[in-house]
Structure formats: C-alpha cells, structure tokens
Amino acid sequence: MKKILLLSLTIGLAGAGCMSSSSPAPSAVQPTASVPTQTAPAAVTTPPVEAVPLAAPLGSDGFTVTNQASGPEVTIADAVAARTGFIAVYKDNNGKPGALAGTSQLMYAGETRNVPIHLKTASKTGETYWATLFVDNGDKNFNEASDVAAKDSKGATISSSFKITQ
Numbered sequence: 001m002k003k004i005l006l007l008s009l010t011i012g013l014a015g016a017g018c019m020s021s022s023s024p025a026p027s028a029v030q031p032t033a034s035v036p037t038q039t040a041p042a043a044v045t046t047p048p049v050e051a052v053p054l055a056a057p058l059g060s061d062g063f064t065v066t067n068q069a070s071g072p073e074v075t076i077a078d079a080v081a082a083r084t085g086f087i088a089v090y091k092d093n094n095g096k097p098g099a100l101a102g103t104s105q106l107m108y109a110g111e112t113r114n115v116p117i118h119l120k121t122a123s124k125t126g127e128t129y130w131a132t133l134f135v136d137n138g139d140k141n142f143n144e145a146s147d148v149a150a151k152d153s154k155g156a157t158i159s160s161s162f163k164i165t166q
Contacts, residue, residue: 060080060082060152060153061080061081061082061133061150061151061152061158062079062080062133062152062158063076063077063078063079063080063087063115063131063133063158063160064076064077064078064079065077065131065160065162066162067162067163067164067165068123068129068162068163068164068165069164069165069166070122070123070124070125070127070164070166071122071123072118072119072122072123073102073116073117073118073119074089074102074116074117074119074123074129074131074162075114075115075116075117076104076114076115076117076131077113077114078111078112078113078114079107079111079112079113079115079133080110080111080112081107081109081110081112081133081135081150082109083109083135083136083150084106084107084108084109084135084136084140085106085107085133085134085135085136085147085150086103086104086105086106086107086133086134086136086142086147087103087104087107087115087117087131087132087133087134088100088102088103088104088131088132088134088142088144089101089102089103089117089119089129089130089131089132090129090130090131090132091127091128091129091130092127092128092129092130092161096130097130097132097159098130100120100144101119101120101121101123101129102117102118102119102120103117103142104116104117106136106140106141106142117131123164124164125164125165125166126163126164127163127164128161128162128163128164129161129162129163129164130159130160130161130162131159131160131161131162132149132157132158132159133149133150133158133159134147134148134149134150135147135148135149135150
C-alpha cells in the first residue's frame with residue numbers, strides 16, 4: 001500500500017513539474033507524503049423546484065385554488081398574504097359568492113401551502129364555490145362583518161371560483 005501511495009505521489013509530482021510555465025501556481029498548499037489526500041465529494045445537483053402558479057405575483061396578496069373532489073373539505077394550494085387573515089369559501093350564487101360555506105384557520109402574513117377549509121356541509125359534484133382572501137381585523141377570529149376582503153393593485157377583491165368535479 002505504501003509503495004502504491006508513494007508511486008502515485010511520485011507520478012503526481014512528476015506530472016506537476018510538466019505544467020506549462022504560463023499556468024498560474026496553485027494557491028493551496030500541496031499535500032506531502034505523510035498526509036493522505038482526500039477526494040472532494042461530488043457536487044450534488046438538485047432538480048429545479050417547479051414554481052407554483054399564484055393568483056398574484058409572489059410578495060403581493062393572492063392564492064391558488066383548483067377544482068376539487070366532493071367532500072367535507074376543500075384545499076387552497078398556495079396563499080400569499082401581506083397581512084394576517086383568512087380565506088373564506090362561499091357557495092356560488094348566480095356567478096358570484098353567495099352563502100358562507102367555510103373558512104380557513106388564521107393564516108399569518110407570508111406564504112402558506114395546502115390550506116384546508118372545512119365546509120359547513122359537504123360539497124357535491126357539479127357545485128361551484130368561491131374562495132376569497134380576507135385581512136384579519138386583529139381579533140384572530142374570522143368575522144365577515146369586520147374582516148375586510150383583500151384587494152389587488154386595481155382595487156378588485158381577491159376571489160376565485162372553483163368547481164367540484166368528482
């Protein structure tokens with residue numbers, strides 16, 4: 001083993017002497033025969049993270065909701081809010097939000113993923129619902145009368161419809 005290490009070191013040093021004079025000298029200290037060299041671990045490459053589409057650009061208020069399966073709960077895929085608040089879900093009333101069907105737990109400012117919302121009554125295939133982002137009034141409890149619907153940069157309520165498809 002010592003012969004192989006010594007032979008490798010000798011070949012390595014001889015090869016280093018063959019370097020062209022135009023190459024810059026290495027800045028690191030060269031290993032000696034008494035210090036074993038270690039191979040640096042291979043670089044780990046991580047696949048790129050797929051971006052989650054939001055109803056608004058990251059850093060402003062918005063959320064992503066997709067069509068859902070029928071049942072007692074719906075899930076908001078991703079929500080971004082500048083202030084603490086809630087997402088309220090409403091039954092459809094002729095193309096606009098109608099009766100309140102459920103609300104999320106309090107969401108703190110920032111990004112929240114997979115927000116579950118328990119519905120008052122289980123949804124059925126073919127129904128349409130609306131999700132709306134609200135800003136908490138400070139009491140940490142959803143109150144439709146005093147919590148304010150969040151608005152986008154054009155002053156429109158941040159709300160989106162979705163369907164129960166199965």
